[in-house]
Amino acid sequence: MWDDPLAMNVRKKESVMTTNNPREHKVYGTQGLQDGKNMPGLLRAIRKEFPRVGVDASGRTRIFFENAAGSLVLQRAVEAESKARRDFFPNVGEASWESRMNENTILEGRKAVSDFLNASSEDCIVSGESATSLLFQISYALSKELPQDGNVVTTEYEHYANISPWTELERRGIVKEVRFATFNADDGMLDMQHFASLLDRKTQVVAVTGVSNGLGSKTPLNEVFRFAQEIGAYTILDAVHMAPHVPIDVSRLECDFAVFSAYKLFSRRGSFMYGRRDLLERTKPYKVEPSPNHPPAKWEMGTRDQALFASIAAVIDYLSWLGQEVQNQVSDRVFEYSGRRRLLKAALTWIEEYERTLSEAMLYGTKGHPGMLGMKGVQVYGLKDESRIHLRTPTFSFDIAGVELKKVAEHMWIKHGVVVIADDFYSRALRTYGKPLAIRASLVHCNTIQEVETFLAGLAETVRHFGAG
Numbered sequence: 455m456w457d458d459p460l461a462m463n464v465r466k467k468e469s470v471m472t473t474n475n476p477r478e479h480k481v482y483g484t485q486g487l488q489d490g491k492n493m494p495g496l497l498r499a500i501r502k503e504f505p506r507v508g509v510d511a512s513g514r515t516r517i518f519f520e521n522a523a524g525s526l527v528l529q530r531a532v533e534a535e536s537k538a539r540r541d542f543f544p545n546v547g548e549a550s551w552e553s554r555m556n557e558n559t560i561l562e563g564r565k566a567v568s569d570f571l572n573a574s575s576e577d578c579i580v581s582g583e584s585a586t587s588l589l590f591q592i593s594y595a596l597s598k599e600l601p602q603d604g605n606v607v608t609t610e611y612e613h614y615a616n617i618s619p620w621t622e623l624e625r626r627g628i629v630k631e632v633r634f635a636t637f638n639a640d641d642g643m644l645d646m647q648h649f650a651s652l653l654d655r656k657t658q659v660v661a662v663t664g665v666s667n668g669l670g671s672k673t674p675l676n677e678v679f680r681f682a683q684e685i686g687a688y689t690i691l692d693a694v695h696m697a698p699h700v701p702i703d704v705s706r707l708e709c710d711f712a713v714f715s716a717y718k719l720f721s722r723r724g725s726f727m728y729g730r731r732d733l734l735e736r737t738k739p740y741k742v743e744p745s746p747n748h749p750p751a752k753w754e755m756g757t758r759d760q761a762l763f764a765s766i767a768a769v770i771d772y773l774s775w776l777g778q779e780v781q782n783q784v785s786d787r788v789f790e791y792s793g794r795r796r797l798l799k800a801a802l803t804w805i806e807e808y809e810r811t812l813s814e815a816m817l818y819g820t821k822g823h824p825g826m827l828g829m830k831g832v833q834v835y836g837l838k839d840e841s842r843i844h845l846r847t848p849t850f851s852f853d854i855a856g857v858e859l860k861k862v863a864e865h866m867w868i869k870h871g872v873v874v875i876a877d878d879f880y881s882r883a884l885r886t887y888g889k890p891l892a893i894r895a896s897l898v899h900c901n902t903i904q905e906v907e908t909f910l911a912g913l914a915e916t917v918r919h920f921g922a923g
């Protein structure tokens with residue numbers, strides 16, 4: 455018999471919440487969440503939405519800390535997907551009720567994504583197979599607009615999905631150069647001076663990730679895009695790692711394109727793109743002749759999968775519910791939005807704050823559990839400074855000196871039931887540290903301090919086990 459991790463978690467959490475220890479209050483220190491009754495109740499309700507949050511399908515109790523490669527999935531997203539696949543299978547454009555329901559599912563999915571991103575209209579929302587394929591679509595369409603002597607500016611902590619589409623243009627002689635803005639190796643933050651120095655009047659495209667999937671660093675997007683817009687460059691946001699952690703507002707950012715993946719946002723494989731309406735209209739993506747000449751259909755290759763739209767709409771439903779629950783706690787930061795957009799911004803604002811407490815616990819520990827920074831032999835990459843913790847997501851890459859990292863990930867799984875990965879994450883960031891691999895622990899808002907403590911205890915034992923501490 456496995457223990458019910460949810461019940462365990464709530465029991466332990468309740469005992470933690472009654473303590474007067476200041477560190478523990480700090481861990482739960484999000485304003486409005488210090489109430490010992492609210493926090494476990496809300497977290498319990500959140501975790502109920504994720505059927506595999508604590509126990510995998512084989513029945514093993516485990517802690518899932520590898521959300522960056524594909525997050526835990528919402529039950530309502532799974533149900534909506536399967537209903538749409540089963541009930542609305544006929545294609546669009548037929549006379550039947552089922553066909554119209556298919557069309558409606560796709561439209562509602564677009565509206566949901568449009569609200570999530572605060573886009574001007576659902577017609578600006580394009581779906582695709584993956585973020586990678588959408589970024590290649592964008593680079594292909596823009597390539598026809600670019601003069602041949604231009605450059606593209608991106609960052610050293612990008613995922614290759616937002617590098618290769620641009621180096622491909624370089625290889626084909628369509629752009630002259632792809633430039634990489636460095637980040638500070640100590641704190642993982644983009645070097646804004648270096649970034650600004652790379653821009654010139656030949657910069658045609660600025661393509662950056664909102665959050666590094668390797669380091670968890672948040673890019674100062676307002677500043678980056680302001681610089682880019684001043685010189686008239688196209689602005690591309692890779693929001694794949696940002697979407698589950700940070701509110702996104704494409705209208706405020708005034709970015710030209712933004713891309714995220716549903717499977718990193720509690721849903722299934724498949725991705726979405728926002729494109730500025732006039733650009734979607736003007737540019738020429740790959741397209742079959744008879745397909746419509748207007749967006750979004752113009753940008754979508756082949757038949758859409760209604761189940762993807764149903765699934766993402768269910769995610770947005772869940773986030774709206776969460777927004778409803780927490781909106782009073784964050785109302786001062788979401789007042790300029792209304793309706794569902796406001797609820798979604800409230801949910802993500804709350805998530806961002808709650809996740810900060812997870813980051814603090816991971817780095818500095820909790821009572822009785824030293825954090826990663828206190829573990830001899832463990833080198834954490836990225837931001838570690840407590841006063842700037844809000845500039846990172848709870849995505850931690852680290853090294854253990856002299857140990858084969860794949861073995862560490864295996865040991866964490868076999869001995870401690872903790873899922874982390876040893877990989878390069880297709881991120882360019884590790885080049886800066888001269889390392890081919892790192893271990894990554896990536897958390898989302900349905901993870902808990904209790905899980906962090908189990909992870910920390912497991913990691914401490916693992917370091918000892920390999921004689922690295």
Ligand SMILES: Cc1ncc(COP(=O)(O)O)c(C=O)c1O
Nearest residue numbers: 584585586613615667694695715
């Ligand atoms: C920041 C970032 N961008 C792009 C991608 C690629 O996403 P997809 O697998 O949907 O192509 C990933 C996937 O890990 C990512 O983390």
